[in-house]
Amino acid sequence: MEGYKRFLSFLAFSTVFGFAAVLFVLVWVLLWREGLGWDGGAPEFNWHPVLAVSGFIFIQGIAIIVYRLPWTWRCSKRLMKCIHAGLNTVAFILMSISLVAVFDFHNAKNIPNMYSLHSWIGLAAVILYSLQLFIGFLVYLLPFSPAFLRSALLPVHTYSGILIFGTVIAAALMGITEKLIFSLKAASGIIPYSKSPPEAIFVNTLGVLIFLFGAFIFWMVTRPEWKRPPEQDFMTQQSAGKKPDVTEDESTATDHSMDDLSDVELHSEMSARKQNQKLDEAGQRSTM
Ligand code: HEM
Numbered sequence: 653m654e655g656y657k658r659f660l661s662f663l664a665f666s667t668v669f670g671f672a673a674v675l676f677v678l679v680w681v682l683l684w685r686e687g688l689g690w691d692g693g694a695p696e697f698n699w700h701p702v703l704a705v706s707g708f709i710f711i712q713g714i715a716i717i718v719y720r721l722p723w724t725w726r727c728s729k730r731l732m733k734c735i736h737a738g739l740n741t742v743a744f745i746l747m748s749i750s751l752v753a754v755f756d757f758h759n760a761k762n763i764p765n766m767y768s769l770h771s772w773i774g775l776a777a778v779i780l781y782s783l784q785l786f787i788g789f790l791v792y793l794l795p796f797s798p799a800f801l802r803s804a805l806l807p808v809h810t811y812s813g814i815l816i817f818g819t820v821i822a823a824a825l826m827g828i829t830e831k832l833i834f835s836l837k838a839a840s841g842i843i844p845y846s847k848s849p850p851e852a853i854f855v856n857t858l859g860v861l862i863f864l865f866g867a868f869i870f871w872m873v874t875r876p877e878w879k880r881p882p883e884q885d886f887m888t889q890q891s892a893g894k895k896p897d898v899t900e901d902e903s904t905a906t907d908h909s910m911d912d913l914s915d916v917e918l919h920s921e922m923s924a925r926k927q928n929q930k931l932d933e934a935g936q937r938s939t940m
Contacts, residue, residue, distance in 0.1 A: 653722045654877040663721075666868035669861050670710045676858040677705040684851045685835070690753075692760030699753035701827065707746025708781075708820055709862060713869040715739035716817060719880045720872060732880075733792055740785055747778055770830050774823035780816050784809070814873065821866040828859050 653659060681688060681698035688702065689695030718724065718736050758765050766775065791797045791805055832855055836845040843849035872878060 655875075656722065659720075659722070659872070659875075659878050662868055662872050663717075666713070666717075666865055666872065669865040669868065670713060673858060673861040673865055674706045674710055676854065676861060677701050680851070680855055680858060684854075692757060694757075696753050696760075697757040700750045700757075701824075701831070703746045703750035703753070704820075704824060704827070705858075705862065707743045707750065708778075709824060709865065711739055711743040711746070712781075712817055712820065713865060715743060716813060716869055717872050720878050725880055729880075737785070737789060737793060740781075740788075744781060744785055747781070751775075751778065768826075768830060770823055770826040773819060773826065777816055777819040777823055780812065780819070784812055784816060814870070817866065817869070821862060824862055825859050828855055828862075831855075 681695075681702060685698055686694040688698050690699075715736055718739065719732055724732055724735075755765060757763075766772065787805075788809060791802055791809075832845050832852055836842060836849060836852055838844040845852050
């Protein structure tokens with residue numbers, strides 16, 4: 653892999669920022685916001701940011717870059733698709749529980765639903781995510797979907813995946829700001845947000861960590877040289893005893909063709925190519 657060390661440092665930074673964000677959101681609700689519970693009160697609301705950050709941001713981010721981890725390139729594409737889909741499904745389930753918590757809390761406290769920009773953008777992201785998951789499952793995991801559909805849809809799938817991830821990060825930053833403004837209102841004994849109490853500094857830092865995690869994931873997922881090599885090239889390089897690597901040309905040119913075939917299709921495609929090669933060679937010999 654080109655720039656392997658650079659890839660590893662990006663991976664290390666993104667993982668540290670992601671873990672730190674999950675830790676910060678837990679410390680926030682446990683230390684400053686009455687902890688976690690399921691009672692219709694503040695502890696129930698607190699599941700909303702905790703599961704949104706750990707599930708919808710951290711796990712989704714990892715799911716996005718899982719194909720790019722070079723030590724997974726020996727695994728079949730099908731297995732990697734299952735891991736990618738599995739992580740995204742876990743993220744979706746956690747986010748769904750997080751939404752149940754916030755709606756339940758609002759209903760218990762008679763607070764209106766879906767009035768803020770955060771809730772509009774957030775719900776839009778969840779709906780798009782569920783569509784992305786459903787279509788991705790139908791097109792890329794079910795064996796009978798045609799190869800042309802899979803390759804035609806891949807640019808859309810990739811674009812919408814990155815768009816949704818960005819939207820989720822924007823929604824989280826809005827949610828965090830909103831919550832700080834609601835909770836840190838000037839009242840007796842409360843230092844207002846504008847006076848930067850320790851909670852505000854801590855939670856602003858949480859926002860910065862989420863932003864950095866997203867920024868690193870974006871960079872890693874948009875580098876063509878860090879893309880999983882097309883399976884047949886990888887296997888050919890291996891059988892020739894070469895260290896597998898991928899060039900920019902390969903990753904962009906073959907990006908949406910062989911790369912996305914299932915193992916069975918890939919095998920038959922390769923056999924057909926070998927057959928054609930033999931026929932070509934035989935033809936050349938007979939004309940010599
Ligand atoms: C990142 C993914 C997130 C999504 C998709 C999301 C989505 C939503 C949705 C749909 C609602 C509306 C619930 C209702 O009206 O009953 C909501 C409410 C809320 N969320 Fe989030 N949220 C996310 C993250 C966060 C985070 C990290 C916080 C930080 C505390 C947060 C704070 C809030 C607050 C304070 C409300 C209630 C006020 C309002 O409706 O805007 N959210 N969220």
